[in-house]
Amino acid sequence: MPLIRLSRLLFAAAVLALAGFASLPAHAGPFEDAVAQFAEGSFADSEEAVGKLIASGNPRAAQIITALQDQRLYADSDTKLVFIKGADGKITSAATGEAVADLPDNASKVKLNNKLRRTVEAAMAGLTLLSPDLDKRIQAAQQVFKSHEEAMLPTVEAALKAEKNAAAKQAFAEARAAILLFKADAPDPDKLDAIAVMKARGDQEALALLTAMPAQQSAAVNSAIAGAKASIDRSLAMWSMVQNGWYGLSLGSVLLLAAIGLAITFGVMGVINMAHGEMVMLGAYTTFVVQETIRTRYPALFDYSLLIAVPLAFLVAGAIGVLIERTVIRFLYGRPLETLLATWGISLLLQQAVRTIFGANNREVGNPSWMSGAFDIGQITITYNRLWILCFTLAVFAILLAMLRYTALGLEMRAVTQNRRMAASMGIATSRVDALTFGLGSGIAGIAGVALSQIDNVSPNLGQSYIIDSFMVVVFGGVGNLWGTLVGAFSLGIANKFLEPFAGAVLGKIAILVLIILFIQKRPRGLFALKGRAVEA
Amino acid sequence: MHIKQKRDAGTPISRRRWLAAAAGLVLGLSAFGSAKAADDTIKVGILHSLSGTMAISETTLKDVMLMLIDEQNKKGGVLGKKLEAVVVDPASNWPLFAEKARELITKDKVSVVFGCWTSVSRKSVLPVFKELDSILFYPVQYEGEESERNVFYTGAAPNQQAIPAVDYLMKEEKVKRWVLEGTDYVYPRTTNKILEAYLKSKGVAPEDIMVNYTPFGFSDWQTEVSKIKTFGSAGKKTAVVSTINGDANVPFYKELGNQGIKATDIPVVAFSVGEEELAGIDTKPLVGHLAAWNYFESINTPENKAFIKEWHAFTKNPKRTTNDPMEAHYIGFNMWVKAVEKAKSFDPDKVIEALPGIKQANLTGGVSEMLPNHHITKPVFIGEIQADGQFNVVSPDDVKKAKLVPGDAWSDYLPGSKDLEADWVKLKCGNYNTVTKKCGGQGS
Numbered sequence: 001m002p003l004i005r006l007s008r009l010l011f012a013a014a015v016l017a018l019a020g021f022a023s024l025p026a027h028a029g030p031f032e033d034a035v036a037q038f039a040e041g042s043f044a045d046s047e048e049a050v051g052k053l054i055a056s057g058n059p060r061a062a063q064i065i066t067a068l069q070d071q072r073l074y075a076d077s078d079t080k081l082v083f084i085k086g087a088d089g090k091i092t093s094a095a096t097g098e099a100v101a102d103l104p105d106n107a108s109k110v111k112l113n114n115k116l117r118r119t120v121e122a123a124m125a126g127l128t129l130l131s132p133d134l135d136k137r138i139q140a141a142q143q144v145f146k147s148h149e150e151a152m153l154p155t156v157e158a159a160l161k162a163e164k165n166a167a168a169k170q171a172f173a174e175a176r177a178a179i180l181l182f183k184a185d186a187p188d189p190d191k192l193d194a195i196a197v198m199k200a201r202g203d204q205e206a207l208a209l210l211t212a213m214p215a216q217q218s219a220a221v222n223s224a225i226a227g228a229k230a231s232i233d234r235s236l237a238m239w240s241m242v243q244n245g246w247y248g249l250s251l252g253s254v255l256l257l258a259a260i261g262l263a264i265t266f267g268v269m270g271v272i273n274m275a276h277g278e279m280v281m282l283g284a285y286t287t288f289v290v291q292e293t294i295r296t297r298y299p300a301l302f303d304y305s306l307l308i309a310v311p312l313a314f315l316v317a318g319a320i321g322v323l324i325e326r327t328v329i330r331f332l333y334g335r336p337l338e339t340l341l342a343t344w345g346i347s348l349l350l351q352q353a354v355r356t357i358f359g360a361n362n363r364e365v366g367n368p369s370w371m372s373g374a375f376d377i378g379q380i381t382i383t384y385n386r387l388w389i390l391c392f393t394l395a396v397f398a399i400l401l402a403m404l405r406y407t408a409l410g411l412e413m414r415a416v417t418q419n420r421r422m423a424a425s426m427g428i429a430t431s432r433v434d435a436l437t438f439g440l441g442s443g444i445a446g447i448a449g450v451a452l453s454q455i456d457n458v459s460p461n462l463g464q465s466y467i468i469d470s471f472m473v474v475v476f477g478g479v480g481n482l483w484g485t486l487v488g489a490f491s492l493g494i495a496n497k498f499l500e501p502f503a504g505a506v507l508g509k510i511a512i513l514v515l516i517i518l519f520i521q522k523r524p525r526g527l528f529a530l531k532g533r534a535v536e537a
Numbered sequence: 538m539h540i541k542q543k544r545d546a547g548t549p550i551s552r553r554r555w556l557a558a559a560a561g562l563v564l565g566l567s568a569f570g571s572a573k574a575a576d577d578t579i580k581v582g583i584l585h586s587l588s589g590t591m592a593i594s595e596t597t598l599k600d601v602m603l604m605l606i607d608e609q610n611k612k613g614g615v616l617g618k619k620l621e622a623v624v625v626d627p628a629s630n631w632p633l634f635a636e637k638a639r640e641l642i643t644k645d646k647v648s649v650v651f652g653c654w655t656s657v658s659r660k661s662v663l664p665v666f667k668e669l670d671s672i673l674f675y676p677v678q679y680e681g682e683e684s685e686r687n688v689f690y691t692g693a694a695p696n697q698q699a700i701p702a703v704d705y706l707m708k709e710e711k712v713k714r715w716v717l718e719g720t721d722y723v724y725p726r727t728t729n730k731i732l733e734a735y736l737k738s739k740g741v742a743p744e745d746i747m748v749n750y751t752p753f754g755f756s757d758w759q760t761e762v763s764k765i766k767t768f769g770s771a772g773k774k775t776a777v778v779s780t781i782n783g784d785a786n787v788p789f790y791k792e793l794g795n796q797g798i799k800a801t802d803i804p805v806v807a808f809s810v811g812e813e814e815l816a817g818i819d820t821k822p823l824v825g826h827l828a829a830w831n832y833f834e835s836i837n838t839p840e841n842k843a844f845i846k847e848w849h850a851f852t853k854n855p856k857r858t859t860n861d862p863m864e865a866h867y868i869g870f871n872m873w874v875k876a877v878e879k880a881k882s883f884d885p886d887k888v889i890e891a892l893p894g895i896k897q898a899n900l901t902g903g904v905s906e907m908l909p910n911h912h913i914t915k916p917v918f919i920g921e922i923q924a925d926g927q928f929n930v931v932s933p934d935d936v937k938k939a940k941l942v943p944g945d946a947w948s949d950y951l952p953g954s955k956d957l958e959a960d961w962v963k964l965k966c967g968n969y970n971t972v973t974k975k976c977g978g979q980g981s
Contacts, residue, residue: 042934071924113921113931114825115709118801146802204770212772247759254757352588360592362787366819374795383795386759456756457787461590465754465784500760505751506721 031056035064035095038082038110039075046110047119054123062127064094068110069120076107083107122147129159134168141171148178148209174201181213191221199228203379207232239379244497250386252493253393256486258452258466259473260397261445263485265321267474268417269437271329272336274344276470277463278351279321279442283313283449284458285354288363303368306450313446320350321442325435333434347463355460365453389451396447401482403440413437417480476516478526488527492516578621579614579883581606582641584652584662584673589629590754590783594862595654597813598676599624601863602651604851605870615877623647631661638662642669648883649674649873651866656680656723663688672885674873676865678808678830680727684946684959684967687885689892690912691869692862693831694944695731699778701917701942702806702829703732705932706776707739710804713773714745716765718781721750725780728808732778734950745773755785758792766796769803779807786810787818790826800825806919812858815926823922831915832864832901833928836936841900858926864900871897872907893962902937910959910967912944 034052037045050068053061067073067084073094074083082094083103091100112120125143128136129152137159144152156179160172177194180186186194198206210229217225258280265273287309294305301308324346332339367385374383404410415423416433424430449462456462477488492512499508523529583602585595606620614620623645627634634653641647642665649672653659656679666673666687678693706712715736719725729748736746747768751761769775781789786809793805806827812834815823834845844867849855872895877883880891892907899905905913916939920928933939947957947968956972958964966976 043931111929111931112825113709114801114804117825121801204767208770208772210772243763244760247757247763250759251757355588355592360587360596361813361816362593362784362818364816364818367791372795374797381763381796383759383792385795455788455791457784459593459784461593461754461784464590465756497760501764504749505755505761509752 031058031060032095035082036080038068038073038094039077039080041075041077041111043111043113043116046112047116050116050119050123054126060094060097062124065120065123065127067094068112069117069124071109071112073110074103074107075110076104078106079104081107082110118147122149126152126155129155130162134165137163137165137168138171141168141175144175145171145178145205148175148182150179150183153179153183173197178209181209184214188218188221191217192224195221195224195228199231202232202235204236207236236379240501242378243380244501245494246380246382248494248497249490250390250493251497252490253386253390254452254455255469255473255493256397256489257389257393257448258445259470259477259485259489260393260400260482261441261443261448262470263474263477263482264400264441264444265438266471267480267482267485268413269434269441270336270417270479271333271438272340272343273329273441274340274467275324275347275350276442276445277465277467278347279317279445279463280449280452280466281354281460281463282317282320282350283309283446284365284453284456284462285358285363285449286313286316286446287450287453288358288365288458291365302366303370305366306368306371306454309450310447313450314443315446317446317449318439318443321445322435322439324442325438329438330431330434347467351460351463358460360460363458365458367454371454385454389454392451396444397482397486400444404482409433409436413440472513472516476519476526478528481526481528484526484528491527578619580621580623580645580647582638582645582647582650582652583622583624584627584634584638584641584650585654586629586658587624587626591629591654591658593783594813597857597860598651598654598862598866600852601848601866602870604848605867607851608847609870609874615874616881616883627658631655631657634658635661635665638665638673639669642666642671647671648877648885649888651676651869653677654862659688670885672873672888674866674869676862676869678861680724681731681946681948682727682951682954684910684912684961686889686911686961686967688911689869689872689907690944690946691865691872693915693917694912694946695728695948696945697831697915697917697942698808698829699728699732700735702808702827702919703735703778705827705829705919706778706804706806709932710776711774712776712804713741714769714771714775715741715747716768716775716777717746717748718761718765718777718779719748719750720755720780720782720785721752722782725750725782728780729778731948731950738950751781751785753785754783755781756788758789762789762792762796762798765803766798769798775803777803777805779805780809781807782809783814786814790818790823793826794819794822800827800921811860811862812927813860815922816858818926820922820926821924824924826922827919827931828922828928829917829919830861830928831917832859832861832899833918833920833930834859835920835923835927836901836918836930838900838902838936840898840902844900868897868899868905868913872913876907889961901939903939903941905941908943909962910944910946911961912946914941914943916941 030052034049034056037049037052050065053064064073064084072085074085083100084092084094086092091103092098093100121143125140128140131137131140144156153176156172156176160169160176163169163172174197177197180190180194198210207229210225213225261279262273262276265271265276287306290309290312291305294301328342328346329339332342371385371388374381404414412428412433415428416430420430452462473489473492474485476492477484496508496512499511503511583599585599586592587596587599603622606622609615610619623641625637625641627637638650641650651674653662653675654677659675662673663685667685671687673688674691675688676691678698679690681694717729717732719729733746733748737743749761765777804825804827806829808829810828811830845859848857848859872892873888875895875897876888876891879895880887893909895907896904901916903916905915907913918930918939919932920930923929930936946959947954949955956970958969958971959967960969961967964976969976
């Protein structure tokens with residue numbers, strides 16, 4: 001029975017931790033046997049070995065288990081010798097700690113599966129509850145909270161008493177409460193206290209523990225559980241609205257980022273640019289090339305790779321945009337149907353070109369450390385990559401707006417799009433402005449590619465998945481109006497994320513499309529229609 | 538917006554140049570498609586998308602076929618004749634698959650075709666193979682519910698992948714609550730229908746099963762992943778069975794990693810994620826999530842080592858991964874060669890008759906056999922994702938002792954198909970109803 005084995009093991013770990021395992025003498029027999037058992041090769045053997053290792057009380061136990069956890073433990077199935085590969089690549093014998101020159105040829109990693117991983121984590125929690133390292137203590141407490149093994153109770157209580165740090169104290173108190181919830185013979189007042197702790201914690205894990213509690217409880221405890229569950233449910237329901245709002249903002253920022261470039265080429269210039277998505281893709285591939293170069297030549301710069309990629313992606317996509325405008329699109333102004341076909345052809349050419357150069361497979365673009373992981377606010381999880389993308393999008397939008405408003409080029413762009421002939425008469429080189437405008441739109445699409453490479457595949461098809469959404473946003477927001485694109489993107493994102501939990505992803509998307517069709521029927525020029533003479537042009 | 542543009546004198550020249558370039562490109566492409574061969578060679582058709590969305594998966598299969606044919610020619614070909622590959626590109630466009638298949642059979646006169654990936658592309662070429670009576674080897678795991686005289690299925694049927702994976706989770710991880718997460722098309726929908734029926738037959742309550750679909754290429758997984766998190770915190774061990782296909786996997790796994798769902802809490806077992814798909818992701822946060830396949834690159838057998846070595850030499854790229862459908866083509870191609878040698882003819886009818894019963898060693902130490910229902914016997918492996926993007930086999934404990942599971946065309950867990958049987962040797966029928974004793978029944 002694995003459960004019994006686990007709790008016995010944990011009990012041993014607890015006793016060990018309480019006694020301070022360094023002071024225990026090393027037994028020769030059982031410890032060596034336990035180490036040798038790792039060489040048997042089956043998961044059951046390894047699990048048993050971990051248990052025996054803890055029970056042996058040998059000071060090397062923790063080191064061996066950590067090595068197993070990090071996949072640095074090697075075993076030779078013929079000689080039954082087990083080795084630890086240090087983080088620095090040095091090999092030592094697991095049993096004796098003596099340095100070994102080299103791994104034997106047929107030594108292989110001791111395999112882990114999820115069950116074994118859980119056992120190891122629980123065992124390590126037992127060993128680190130009293131660790132001098134604060135983070136390790138908190139981690140161990142959280143681990144105990146998850147496994148809520150009764151055998152750990154004395155250790156947790158001892159740790160709780162000795163603890164000075166508030167955060168760790170909190171973690172230990174919660175771990176203790178979790179154990180008490182499942183302890184059959186715990187007195188009712190203890191259980192009521194534990195339920196109160198869960199209620200105060202108020203998250204999904206607390207709710208899960210309360211739900212999983214054994215059914216036979218006294219009336220007072222049962223009503224406390226029901227009350228705590230109801231209160232957690234209520235607060236979670238409220239938080240889930242907040243969470244949907246955040247997801248909506250995040251999706252909106254992705255839509256906006258993908259659409260801003262199109263808002264220039266399609267919205268301002270009126271070119272139906274089907275190759276817009278491919279500009280995004282080129283930006284993403286630029287990021288890939290930058291990261292590859294950094295990885296092979298200057299690994300220390302990896303965290304800055306995205307910052308380096310942004311200007312490069314702008315230049316690459318912008319240059320290709322100018323090239324496309326000069327060689328194809330400028331001959332097709334005023335002929336939307338031909339433009340559509342030609343740009344679509346270009347998009348296929350670009351896709352196949354990328355496929356030929358980089359291969360059809362996805363390319364790995366890594367997340368720099370400041371874009372990995374997540375943090376919690378209340379009961380919602382905010383991932384760093386989404387947060388950064390939101391900030392980045394708003395920054396790009398602001399810069400673009402300022403550029404159009406305050407620079408000479410921006411002024412010329414607006415002049416040319418509003419009244420081409422008048423602008424030409426004033427001495428503006430309209431065809432040069434056209435090329436630069438198209439280049440600007442494409443360049444911004446390239447920048448979008450840098451950000452999107454963090455959350456999506458970097459494959460030749462990357463652009464295709466964004467082209468429809470981008471057109472949707474620009475048309476919905478109102479062609480020719482950047483603010484419309486902003487409002488359009490965020491309203492579509494938020495509407496989508498509030499529909500998704502009820503309707504599912506497929507129906508949600510359909511519902512959004514239907515809503516847009518209805519909206520366009522009512523207001524064919526989108527949310528923010530341009531007024532005045534420009535409309536007639 | 539109406540924009541008038543004055544054209545300068547240089548325009549006609551540059552346009553002509555543009556047209557010339559385009560024409561050159563078209564010529565180049567068509568020359569690629571229809572290479573003519575000498576008469577003493579036998580042609581083998583390769584029908585895999587080299588462009589469009591499916592190119593990501595199918596290009597590799599084209600390459601492995603070229604390698605296998607090349608290798609066979611070095612051994613002297615088949616029946617004294619050299620083989621010649623005819624590669625066409627159906628461009629991930631389902632109707633084009635049928636067109637290209639017809640072109641391969643009627644115009645290029647190929648003896649056999651290896652191809653298709655998605656079920657919809659297979660369904661689109663089926664009538665062509667039936668009408669023109671040729672042979673298709675289909676190398677990808679699929680939803681079953683089909684057995685055709687002209688098609689040989691070398692990928693896994695649901696009972697060779699999905700059901701063993703679920704069994705593993707029930708037994709080893711004690712999973713009580715299930716999320717069936719898939720892309721919205723025929724393979725996930727049918728597989729999930731089978732799994733749902735199977736789980737219910739094992740006593741799983743309907744409220745402990747959540748089925749969820751997302752569109753193709755879905756990239757914003759925040760809501761879905763947090764839904765899984767919520768569903769998983771009901772106090773029972775929860776697992777996700779993923780039939781998410783293609784490009785949607787990368788953002789899905791990235792979101793799992795970012796939201797901190799670890800394999801020890803909620804394991805995800807995937808049926809469409811192989812070494813190739815993992816090549817595009819940082820797998821460190823995914824260690825411990827699972828995949829069920831009939832082959833893993835990491836399986837340590839002499840056959841597999843030799844195959845990988847040859848693959849690296851052929852592609853001149855020591856980093857190219859191998860995967861399950863590649864092994865399926867390896868088995869299928871060798872079975873076809875053996876069947877041709879047995880029939881002493883390239884005639885499709887004779888080869889079709891010779892194929893059932895042909896045995897071929899697979900790359901994981903077993904011997905696969907072509908069954909009368911045109912599916913093959915395969916071992917089932919459950920692998921855990923490692924930090925280096927490879928899989929570590931966790932079931933069976935000893936790879937060499939893996940049992941071979943015969944592929945079942947008609948699932949035993951769906952009401953419409955449990956009475957059906959496919960047998961092209963004795964019954965000469967792909968959907969024989971064992972209740973009404975008639976061929977062509979669609980279930981009771």
